[in-house]
Amino acid sequence: MAEIRIVGTAHVSQQSVDEVRAAIGEFTPDVVAIELDPSRFQALKKQAADPTVKDVLEVKNFNSLLVQWLLAYLQRKIGFDVGVAPGAEMKAAIEEAEKRGIAIALVDRDIRVTLLRFWNSLGFVGKIKMFWALVVSIAEVDSGEEIDIESLKDQDVIDMVMAEFRKFSPNGARALIDERDAFIAHQLILLKAQRPEGKILAVVGAGHRQGITGYLDTPSTLPAFDSLVGETRSLPWGKIFGFAVTGLFAFLLAAIGFSGVGLNVLFEAFLFWVIIHGVLSGLFVLLAGGHPYSALTCFCVAWMTSLNPMLHAGWIGAYVEARVRKPPITDFRKIYETESISEMAKIPLFKVVLVAALGNLGSLLGTILYFIFVFPVLAIDPGVVISDGIHNMGAWAAGLF
Numbered sequence: 001m002a003e004i005r006i007v008g009t010a011h012v013s014q015q016s017v018d019e020v021r022a023a024i025g026e027f028t029p030d031v032v033a034i035e036l037d038p039s040r041f042q043a044l045k046k047q048a049a050d051p052t053v054k055d056v057l058e059v060k061n062f063n064s065l066l067v068q069w070l071l072a073y074l075q076r077k078i079g080f081d082v083g084v085a086p087g088a089e090m091k092a093a094i095e096e097a098e099k100r101g102i103a104i105a106l107v108d109r110d111i112r113v114t115l116l117r118f119w120n121s122l123g124f125v126g127k128i129k130m131f132w133a134l135v136v137s138i139a140e141v142d143s144g145e146e147i148d149i150e151s152l153k154d155q156d157v158i159d160m161v162m163a164e165f166r167k168f169s170p171n172g173a174r175a176l177i178d179e180r181d182a183f184i185a186h187q188l189i190l191l192k193a194q195r196p197e198g199k200i201l202a203v204v205g206a207g208h209r210q211g212i213t214g215y216l217d218t219p220s221t222l223p224a225f226d227s228l229v230g231e232t233r234s235l236p237w238g239k240i241f242g243f244a245v246t247g248l249f250a251f252l253l254a255a256i257g258f259s260g261v262g263l264n265v266l267f268e269a270f271l272f273w274v275i276i277h278g279v280l281s282g283l284f285v286l287l288a289g290g291h292p293y294s295a296l297t298c299f300c301v302a303w304m305t306s307l308n309p310m311l312h313a314g315w316i317g318a319y320v321e322a323r324v325r326k327p328p329i330t331d332f333r334k335i336y337e338t339e340s341i342s343e344m345a346k347i348p349l350f351k352v353v354l355v356a357a358l359g360n361l362g363s364l365l366g367t368i369l370y371f372i373f374v375f376p377v378l379a380i381d382p383g384v385v386i387s388d389g390i391h392n393m394g395a396w397a398a399g400l401f
Contacts, residue, residue, distance in 0.1 A: 002192040003199045005029070006213060008206035009089045016089040020203055024096045030198035031191055032097040033105040034090055035184065035205060041106050044087055044094070053327050053349060057319060062356035063127065064119040069335055069353075070134050073344065093203045107187035107202070109180055113229060117179070121171035124238075130169060138341065181211030183228045188212070189219060242309025245367055249273065249307060252374070255389030258396065265378055272377055277302035277366035281313045284362030288354040289345055294321040302363045314359030321355045 007023050009016035024032060036044065056065065097104050122130055166173040184204060191200050204212060215222050257266050282299035286292075294317045302313040331349035338344040345351070375382040 002195050002197065004188055004192060004202060004216060005200070006202045006204060006209050008204060008209035010206060014088070017092045020089045020093045021096050023201060023203075024093065024100065024102070027199060027201050028100075029102060029201035030195055031103045031105050031200045032093050033107045033184075033188060033191060033200055033202040034093050035108045035203060035208065036090055036106050037108045037110045038106055040087075040108070040111055041094075044091055053322050053329070053331075053352065056349070056353065057322060061116075061119075062314065062318065062353050062360075064115055066353050066357050067119070067131065067134065068115060069344070069350070070138060072336055073338065073341065074134070074138055090203060105187070105191055105200075107184045107191075109183045109228065114175065114180065118172055118175040121175045122169065123171070124241075126169055126172065130172065133168070177207060178211065179223075179228050181208050182215055182223050183225075184208065185212050185215035185219075185222060186225050186228070188216065189222075239309040246307045246309070248371070254393060255386045256380075257389070258392040259385045259389040260392065261380055261385060265380060268378055269374060272374060273306075273370055274303040276370050277306050277313075277363050280366040280369070281317075281359050281362035284358040284365075285314075285317050285355050288358040289351050290317065290321055290355040290359075291324045293324055294318075294355050294359075298359045298362070302359075302366065306363050306367055312356075312360045313363045314356040314361075317359040318352050318356035321352045325351060327352060 005023070005027055007020055009020060034041070056062075094104060096102075119127070165177070184202070188200060188202055192198075202212070253266060253269060256269050257263075278299035281302035282295040285295040285298050297320045298313045298317040301316050305311040305313045305316070325348035327348035331347050334347050335344060335350055338347070345354070375385075
């Protein structure tokens with residue numbers, strides 16, 4: 001009967017590198033199963049082709065791409081501090097298996113699927129919390145705060161970290177941890193069936209070891225494989241919010257127009273919409289280090305894109321930024337090699353993505369602030385204006401029939 005042994009590692013640990021090499025030598029497996037998917041395997045072996053700027057602009061997943069880059073920087077920065085490159089233990093497993101002529105199996109889910117399911121699972125508030133936690137973590141690492149990497153393989157520490165993560169983001173933990181535990185367990189069971197008398201050594205992050213082991217011990221608890229792949233479908237809250245904003249703005253203008261306060265107030269309400277969206281979107285683009293042309297573009301289009309859920313000011317600003325900066329194809333690899341956030345911020349491709357993210361954020365902030373301050377700015381009573389507007393709209397509509 002096939003035997004499966006699991007080695008739990010820390011992804012930036014020299015001790016994990018040594019443990020992986022020793023486990024392969026001592027266990028002499030027929031297959032080394034690695035917590036990688038084909039794209040990360042190729043990237044680790046530096047065989048992957050870098051995406052082009054056109055690829056980045058067409059996909060439009062600027063926020064998730066930004067989070068992916070910052071997560072990679074955080075892991076790489078920890079690796080710098082302890083003198084071990086991220087993924088060194090996976091690379092050691094690959095090298096040791098190839099040296100001994102042992103088959104390699106890539107048992108993790110496609111990273112693009114994982115990140116997409118993770119990002120879609122968070123919701124608006126969850127995305128803000130996750131991004132803020134990421135920024136705080138980077139600040140702590142950059143400040144030189146010491147991290148005990150080896151403690152991250154201790155089961156008690158793992159349980160505590162996982163419990164905190166589940167408390168912080170239950171849906172995120174499900175997409176990043178639980179689903180991948182189940183996916184990897186499915187792959188190991190398949191390998192076991194293909195090699196009934198073989199020995200399989202699985203090299204996975206320490207945080208996955210317990211979950212995978214649980215599924216291997218009780219396969220009946222495994223979720224269906226089809227439920228772990230593909231995109232998750234949820235309500236398009238972004239588009240729902242966008243259409244709600246469009247409807248609310250149209251209603252507000254109609255109420256002001258029919259209330260009898262005067263066309264000058266109606267014009268001022270519209271002008272305030274244009275100015276607050278344009279100023280905040282353009283300002284955030286400049287804060288991102290964007291080119292003045294990109295900021296001017298966002299200033300000009302933000303009021304329109306805020307009324308169209310299918311468009312975003314930051315997307316258009318990013319396109320202009322790409323046209324002006326002309327990021328070389330090598331920028332993608334440079335982003336993964338930077339040693340500081342300030343160095344990363346100077347890379348043209350990073351600026352393109354940051355312009356998209358912050359340009360959109362500025363426009364969103366403009367929408368929120370508009371509905372908070374529009375009546376004080378116009379110096380009118382919202383209750384009276386809306387009441388009179390609805391009454392007069394009703395009378396006008398009744399007169400049509």
